[in-house]
Amino acid sequence: MQKTKTVYFCAGWFTDKQNRAYRQAMQAIKDNPTIDVENSYIPLQHQYKGLRVDEHPELLQDREWATATYNGDRVGISTSDMLLAIYVPEEEDVGMGVELGMASSLGKYIMVVVPDEDFGKSINLMSWGIADNFIKLSELAKYNFNRPGFDFYNGGVY
Amino acid sequence: MQKTKTVYFCAGWFTDKQNRAYRQAMQAIKDNPTIDVENSYIPLQHQYKGLRVDEHPELLQDREWATATYNGDRVGISTSDMLLAIYVPEEEDVGMGVELGMASSLGKYIMVVVPDEDFGKSINLMSWGIADNFIKLSELAKYNFNRPGFDFYNGGVY
Amino acid sequence: MQKTKTVYFCAGWFTDKQNRAYRQAMQAIKDNPTIDVENSYIPLQHQYKGLRVDEHPELLQDREWATATYNGDRVGISTSDMLLAIYVPEEEDVGMGVELGMASSLGKYIMVVVPDEDFGKSINLMSWGIADNFIKLSELAKYNFNRPGFDFYNGGVY
Amino acid sequence: MQKTKTVYFCAGWFTDKQNRAYRQAMQAIKDNPTIDVENSYIPLQHQYKGLRVDEHPELLQDREWATATYNGDRVGISTSDMLLAIYVPEEEDVGMGVELGMASSLGKYIMVVVPDEDFGKSINLMSWGIADNFIKLSELAKYNFNRPGFDFYNGGVY
Amino acid sequence: MQKTKTVYFCAGWFTDKQNRAYRQAMQAIKDNPTIDVENSYIPLQHQYKGLRVDEHPELLQDREWATATYNGDRVGISTSDMLLAIYVPEEEDVGMGVELGMASSLGKYIMVVVPDEDFGKSINLMSWGIADNFIKLSELAKYNFNRPGFDFYNGGVY
């Protein structure tokens, strides 16, 4: 019987490049028979009380809203089988770093996915060290997440 | 008897603003009687085999060097009493995020220090949620780290 | 394909109210298609060597029996997908608290279920803070545990 | 050189018996040369924004206040050397249980102190199993916390 | 529906006795309907870059190879449902001990399997204490790993 794994979908949506990688990765995990997309955690789909910050920017100053959204992401990591980071070397952000650290401490498998054209570019040393494996975006649809393995990043650090 | 705490000094040194905050924070912890600077971990002082990457850029492609430097920082966090993050809101980086996540999982106290002129500016939601406290850089020299407490960041998130 | 989750069934059986909530919750998880009751851990079904303390009260003074029963519950938590606490606000006990703390440290999802007539009554601050979500007993049969989320308790603390 | 340890002072203040044990234990740790009371964490001294709930009962319904107070206690546990539980067998509460579970996961030494007249009475199985040692209140002033050891509770469970 | 669990197959292959137990245990988990052998982690099948140390003994001096192989095993433990130790009392080794410690800290179920003719012989105290259960090799094919429990080792320690 084919098993499927759930992922915490860790990705930025702030630049064109990030958005393109986001969409391609989302399609790839839908195509991957070892991923259970339906029960995976996509942070953008978990806005506290269904309120969108682009329509309610005042929420960003609200401690209750921030506490709930932070905890939503924390729970997303702890209840998923692994963390999938869509990682654009020149556009990394600190929030992804926190999530990598949290996932590692819970023993969650950390797979870093880099767009093909950026694969091999230098990445931050701490991301290099805390992840369990690194693949190109074009490999995501076919990776067998039921048999996850360790490998180094095929590129340098800064 | 006055006790002193060791810190993992988590700070960037890539921009003028980061360098200025770095120097001011370093002076402040020397002035703070509750900090033991001598036995604290300053990542820049722990280069594997004493080799400096600015003089040996080829090291950045070397897996042994990267593994040792990553583990040096990991050990720095686990053997220090707390993590002190010198945090410039517009210049956060992913490596600091990983270190915040690692420190949190070991139960290390996380103090985020923001330059006075930036205090209150929005910061990343995950940094907002994982830190234990936030102070201005001008408060660092006098904070009593023997009686650490929790507080929210006095500013918004993004 | 419908997935199912196993639970550590954390509930008291010392008062009428607890017993009523216990029975209703047990029926609800049998009715819930996202729960795997057969492979869930029900502490009452795991008595060391099949000896019942009501028939053998001397066991309560026996260190081997106590060690084995304590470890049985510990293993029940670590091998279940989540912790389900049947929580009666006026009749909380310290053992449930220990189990909440253990589950949290392992990253297990913590769902607190409160009888409908008690939902909203004040609960202990530490239970309030360590749980991931709170629902009414009448909602238990239909909650989708494949898509668990975070929310605050809709009530105060003491 | 005499070292001293800080404690998270885990105790109830809801009944006469708890209050008596609270005061006796507080005096004992002041008398104990291996305890650093000044830098220990006494929850009652850490009220968010200095607001007292007995004067502001509306705080108990306030999510920001509850989040901050819960996190204050969490930080108190993680930044203290050990957890000291003043434990009255017939008056245990769930909050103490959560704190025992949190302390255990961080590897903090857990010492349970029972009033002399209650020592030996049955206690909850989970408290019995998660603590590292148990002493009488009259022994607290002289216990050497620089050489902490393990022992069973000298009494039964329920 | 029958669920299946993945295991980290922790076993030596250095002596005749270990090899015999290895083969028997491998057959037993293939026969056990509650084990998913296909997606389990067998260390011998995970040699970094597919290089075998018996053909390339120089790898044993190579830090990159050792780092990758160590991390492969670490990931094998963290991504499996439990640790299965094939344990020969007179031929224990330190590597198995490290793996037992790592598995325990992640809350993985630890089942120790002892060859029938050795079951009852004294084992190391730390293995005795950190494992969750102990069975004979002849019981392995029928154990229901969907309902794992705790028990003591039926034998002494040294």
Next chain:
Amino acid sequence: MQKTKTVYFCAGWFTDKQNRAYRQAMQAIKDNPTIDVENSYIPLQHQYKGLRVDEHPELLQDREWATATYNGDRVGISTSDMLLAIYVPEEEDVGMGVELGMASSLGKYIMVVVPDEDFGKSINLMSWGIADNFIKLSELAKYNFNRPGFDFYNGGVY
């Protein structure tokens, strides 16, 4: 002010070679001004109820005695500042491995000390990977444990 660190003294006492290394290491930590030997945890000094197994071999079959001794060692690790392993390459044992794994999960610094004449001999891969640093026995008396660092073992694995 000179600080001192406590150690969990992890060493075998089963062979002549182990006993010689044990005595030399014990002398070295007494000579090392950064070690607090008085408050360190020496397993041989913590026999449950002061009963010696060489005089009472029946204890090795006693579950209460074994549980208490195992937990004594567990508490010794969690309450010490670091783990010091006196490591003889050809005489490693599984109990040391479990202790290495436990120490690592609590973020304790792990220093492996190898007798000078054995330094460089191959060691088990898992010990190689989980330790933070490796020194010769002759270096132990002068190592500054207030400034612990990471380094690879200067030798191969098996």
